[in-house]
Amino acid sequence: MASAGVLSRYRVFLDLPAHTQVVTLLEGDTPLIPVPRLGAELGGCDLYVKFEGLNPTGSFKDRGMTAAISEAYGRGAKAVICASTGNTAASAAAYAARCGLRAIVLIPEGKVATGKLAGAVAYGAEVIQIQGSFDDALSLVVAISEKHPIALVNSLNPYRLEGQKSAAFEICDSLGRAPAWLCLPVGNAGNITAYWMGFRQYHQHLGTGLPRLLGVQATGAAPLVLGYPVEHPETVATAIRIGRPARGEQALQAAEESNGRILAVEDEAILSMQHRLAQEGIWVEPASAAGLAGLESALHAREIEVRGQQVVAVCTGHGLKDPDSITRRMPAPRLLPAELAPLEEAIIQP
Numbered sequence: 001m002a003s004a005g006v007l008s009r010y011r012v013f014l015d016l017p018a019h020t021q022v023v024t025l026l027e028g029d030t031p032l033i034p035v036p037r038l039g040a041e042l043g044g045c046d047l048y049v050k051f052e053g054l055n056p057t058g059s060f061k062d063r064g065m066t067a068a069i070s071e072a073y074g075r076g077a078k079a080v081i082c083a084s085t086g087n088t089a090a091s092a093a094a095y096a097a098r099c100g101l102r103a104i105v106l107i108p109e110g111k112v113a114t115g116k117l118a119g120a121v122a123y124g125a126e127v128i129q130i131q132g133s134f135d136d137a138l139s140l141v142v143a144i145s146e147k148h149p150i151a152l153v154n155s156l157n158p159y160r161l162e163g164q165k166s167a168a169f170e171i172c173d174s175l176g177r178a179p180a181w182l183c184l185p186v187g188n189a190g191n192i193t194a195y196w197m198g199f200r201q202y203h204q205h206l207g208t209g210l211p212r213l214l215g216v217q218a219t220g221a222a223p224l225v226l227g228y229p230v231e232h233p234e235t236v237a238t239a240i241r242i243g244r245p246a247r248g249e250q251a252l253q254a255a256e257e258s259n260g261r262i263l264a265v266e267d268e269a270i271l272s273m274q275h276r277l278a279q280e281g282i283w284v285e286p287a288s289a290a291g292l293a294g295l296e297s298a299l300h301a302r303e304i305e306v307r308g309q310q311v312v313a314v315c316t317g318h319g320l321k322d323p324d325s326i327t328r329r330m331p332a333p334r335l336l337p338a339e340l341a342p343l344e345e346a347i348i349q350p
């Protein structure tokens with residue numbers, strides 16, 4: 001089915017109030033890209049990338065944001081607010097702009113990737129930096145939305161999860177059933193929670209089966225692996241730089257119910273997987289490579305076996321969101337005079 005946005009396409013499966021008025025940028029319907037070469041290297045599995053970076057603002061956040069903003073708009077809200085590591089901010093800003101709402105976004109000081117901050121500004125959000133972490137910003141927006149008529153659009157908002165379920169539906173629609181494993185990064189843990197809700201619901205209605213969930217955190221921001229909050233989370237994967245996940249309990253439950261697991265990987269493993277995905281022609285931001293880095297780590301430790309099985313890796317955001325993650329590790333490109341001889345010398349092997 002051609003995309004009309006996730007709310008129209010999957011409305012019967014989404015628990016949204018009657019007053020909801022659809023605000024859409026035709027999000028969703030993202031490609032499920034086969035990556036056989038990488039799959040062969042990763043335990044010989046039948047591997048696919050769900051490339052969520054191809055949503056309208058460059059991340060999966062648009063799936064939940066269309067739902068949260070449509071509900072807020074339909075009930076007459078005039079302003080929305082969120083805390084964000086970047087992608088939620090850009091998405092909230094775009095959907096709020098689409099229907100003329102005021103968008104206020106709080107971001108942790110100096111820790112938001114260039115492409116995300118630029119997006120929020122371009123779409124016209126009021127951006128405020130907080131001298132603190134994402135978790136501090138989240139506490140603030142919760143408090144202010146309880147006190148003033150400003151709609152909270154973080155994934156504590158239940159409609160965000162309703163919209164995000166649509167990615168699970170799309171994967172089942174593409175493959176004809178759920179994959180054996182779903183690997184994805186875990187930050188505030190809304191996405192893994194929504195996927196599990198979506199897969200269970202589809203299975204109940206259509207018998208599509210259930211995947212095992214592999215949720216992956218960065219070792220410097222791994223509260224769900226450690227079992228306690230992390231006061232000062234640190235990782236190159238800024239989208240999952242979260243120490244106190246709002247949906248942490250549900251994420252642990254989803255991993256357990258699915259007979260899956262949540263583990264942590266080093267930043268180096270994340271960056272190396274980002275590079276390998278780029279070699280397949282898929283450029284993602286660092287956090288988006290965490291799912292597959294986790295798969296590799298679990299395979300290496302012989303904790304799981306995936307030979308011949310369908311595995312879907314959710315690549316949550318586009319590489320263009322965080323170009324610095326590439327350029328700061330690379331020397332400036334070679335500079336030559338505008339003449340044939342030096343060019344030949346540089347690129348033609350004798």
Ligand SMILES: *Cc1c(COP(=O)(O)O)cnc(C)c1O
Pocket residue numbers: 059060061087088155185186187188189190191192239240285287288316317318
């Ligand atoms: C938000 C985000 C995540 C983490 O999702 P949660 O729902 O917070 O667990 C991962 N990757 C990217 C690119 C994101 O924007």
